[in-house]
Amino acid sequence: MNKKLTSLSFFFVTLALSGCSSSTNILDIEFSESVVAAYVGVEYDFSDNIVMEEGVTYSIEAYYQDYYKGVEVSLPVNGFVFTPVEKFDVSVVVTGKKGDLVGKNTITVPVEQKGDPIDELLVSGGYSGWADAGFRKELVTDEAYLKGENSHSAISVVYQGNNAFRWGGSVLCINNFRCLECWEDKTWDNAIIAAWIYNPTDYNLEFQLRIVDTSVKNGVDIDWGQNGQIPQIAEPGKWTHIFFSLKKYGITHTLFENEEGTRKDSLTIKTQWAGAPKDEFTPPYSFNFYVDGIDVVPHTKYPDIDTRCPDPIEKVVETSWYDTGFKLIECYDASKIIEGESSIEIQFSSSEKYMAGGCIMCLNSPSYLPLWKDQAWEDAVLTFCVFNDSPEEIEFSLRVYSPGKIDLDWGEPNNPVVVAHPGQWTQLFFPLKIMGVDSPLYKDGAAKFDEFNVKAHYKGAESAADRYSYHAYIDGINVVPSGDCLDVPNE
Numbered sequence: 001m002n003k004k005l006t007s008l009s010f011f012f013v014t015l016a017l018s019g020c021s022s023s024t025n026i027l028d029i030e031f032s033e034s035v036v037a038a039y040v041g042v043e044y045d046f047s048d049n050i051v052m053e054e055g056v057t058y059s060i061e062a063y064y065q066d067y068y069k070g071v072e073v074s075l076p077v078n079g080f081v082f083t084p085v086e087k088f089d090v091s092v093v094v095t096g097k098k099g100d101l102v103g104k105n106t107i108t109v110p111v112e113q114k115g116d117p118i119d120e121l122l123v124s125g126g127y128s129g130w131a132d133a134g135f136r137k138e139l140v141t142d143e144a145y146l147k148g149e150n151s152h153s154a155i156s157v158v159y160q161g162n163n164a165f166r167w168g169g170s171v172l173c174i175n176n177f178r179c180l181e182c183w184e185d186k187t188w189d190n191a192i193i194a195a196w197i198y199n200p201t202d203y204n205l206e207f208q209l210r211i212v213d214t215s216v217k218n219g220v221d222i223d224w225g226q227n228g229q230i231p232q233i234a235e236p237g238k239w240t241h242i243f244f245s246l247k248k249y250g251i252t253h254t255l256f257e258n259e260e261g262t263r264k265d266s267l268t269i270k271t272q273w274a275g276a277p278k279d280e281f282t283p284p285y286s287f288n289f290y291v292d293g294i295d296v297v298p299h300t301k302y303p304d305i306d307t308r309c310p311d312p313i314e315k316v317v318e319t320s321w322y323d324t325g326f327k328l329i330e331c332y333d334a335s336k337i338i339e340g341e342s343s344i345e346i347q348f349s350s351s352e353k354y355m356a357g358g359c360i361m362c363l364n365s366p367s368y369l370p371l372w373k374d375q376a377w378e379d380a381v382l383t384f385c386v387f388n389d390s391p392e393e394i395e396f397s398l399r400v401y402s403p404g405k406i407d408l409d410w411g412e413p414n415n416p417v418v419v420a421h422p423g424q425w426t427q428l429f430f431p432l433k434i435m436g437v438d439s440p441l442y443k444d445g446a447a448k449f450d451e452f453n454v455k456a457h458y459k460g461a462e463s464a465a466d467r468y469s470y471h472a473y474i475d476g477i478n479v480v481p482s483g484d485c486l487d488v489p490n491e
C-alpha cells in the first residue's frame, strides 16, 4: 500500500549520453552528464542540459506520450523553457545549426509530481519532520491518497512498535517557522487547524493537540485529554475532515512569533489508535493512515465549527470543585451574559438543603491569579453578577479558611450574606478587607487559603418530589478595587 518515496527537489537522473543522434548528422549535439527532474506545473529551463558550442544555434521541441490516451502531445516551448502538464516524462529534441551543418539529438527529462510545501516540511523539514519513536512519515503523490483542494501530495504515516500512547503519539509538529507561510490564516484571532485523514484500519483513530503557549507568564501547556479537548475521530475506511479550534484552547493570538519573531511555542497533532493493545506487555503492533490538506484557516472558511469558548475565569470555575447537587454549564445565551462571551449557568437539584450554603465556586486555585483585575489587594472586593432564574431569593456568602489565621463560615460576623433577588440581575460585592483578607490570596504560585469558596443557599421551598432545586446564571466574577461596578441590567 505504500507508495515509493518520492524525491525532494534534488532528484538527479543520470543519463546515457550516447546514441539517439540521427545518422545524417554532421553536427554533434551533446548533453550534460545529468538532467534534473522537472515538476508538473513548474516551468523548466532546459538550456543547462545542452553542452553548447560556440557558433551553433540551438532550438528545442518538447513532447510526451500520454499513456492513458495513447497519444503524443506537444508542449509549448518558449526559448528553452517548457512546463510539464502531466506526470509523464518529456522527450526533448534539440536541433543545432551552424552554417550548413545541422544536428539533432533527443533526451528524456524525468517528470515528478512536486509535493505540497507543507507536506514536504511535515515529512522531512527538520523539527516539523520529527515524530515519536515508531512513527514513519513519507510523502506520497499517488492520486488515490490525495484529498483536498489542489493537492499534489499527502503524508503517509505508519506506526510500528508496542507503545499504546496513552497521552497520544506525536505525529505532526506544525511549529516550524518555515510552516508559517503555508498557512491560509495569518491572523489567528479565530483560527482553525483543518486536516483530512484517511484511516485504512479497522479501528478509530483519535486526534488531539498538544499546545505549549509561551506568550503568557510561566506558559500554558495543554496536553492530551486536558482543557476539555474535543477529540477528533477518523473512522475506519474513509476520509474524515478533522478540525481543531484554537480559540477553544484559549488561543486567539499569533503562535510561534513575537516582536523578535522567535517565540518557542509548540503545536503538535497527536494520535491514538483504538486498535492498540490495552496492556503494556504485548508484542509490536502496527497501524497506518494518510494526512492531507493540513492548514491553519480562518473560522469564516468553516463557520459551522463551534469555536465558542468560556471566558478564562469561568473556565477555571467550571473545572474547580463544587458541592454535590450543583451543575455548572457554559452559557452562550446573550441575554444571560454581562461581559465577555459566556456566563455560567448553575443548576441545583438535591435533597440536601445546604442551610449554611453549598459551595459553588472554589477560588483558591493559583490559576486565577493572572485573571483578577485588582492585583493591589489592600482594599479589594470580590464581585460577581447573578441572574436569579428562580421564584425565591438566593443567598450568597463566603467560606474563608486558613489554619491559625482566618476561619469564616456562612453568616459569621464580618462575613456578609448577600441576596440575589428573583427574576433579575444583581451585582454582589464581598469586601475582602473586613474579612481580614488584605494580601494576595496566592503566594509563590500556591493558594494561601485551604478554602476560599463562594457558597449559595436557596430560600425557596422543597419541590413536590422532596427535591430542593433552583436555577441561576453567574457572570463578571472578579476581584476589583472597591466600588467598581459593572453595567448590570435591571438596576
Ligand SMILES: [Ca+2]
Pocket (backbone or CB within 6 Å): 116, 119, 151, 152, 153, 154, 292, 293
Ligand atoms: Ca497535499
Ligand SMILES: [Ca+2]
Pocket (backbone or CB within 6 Å): 311, 314, 337, 338, 339, 340, 341, 342, 343, 475, 476
Ligand atoms: Ca463572562
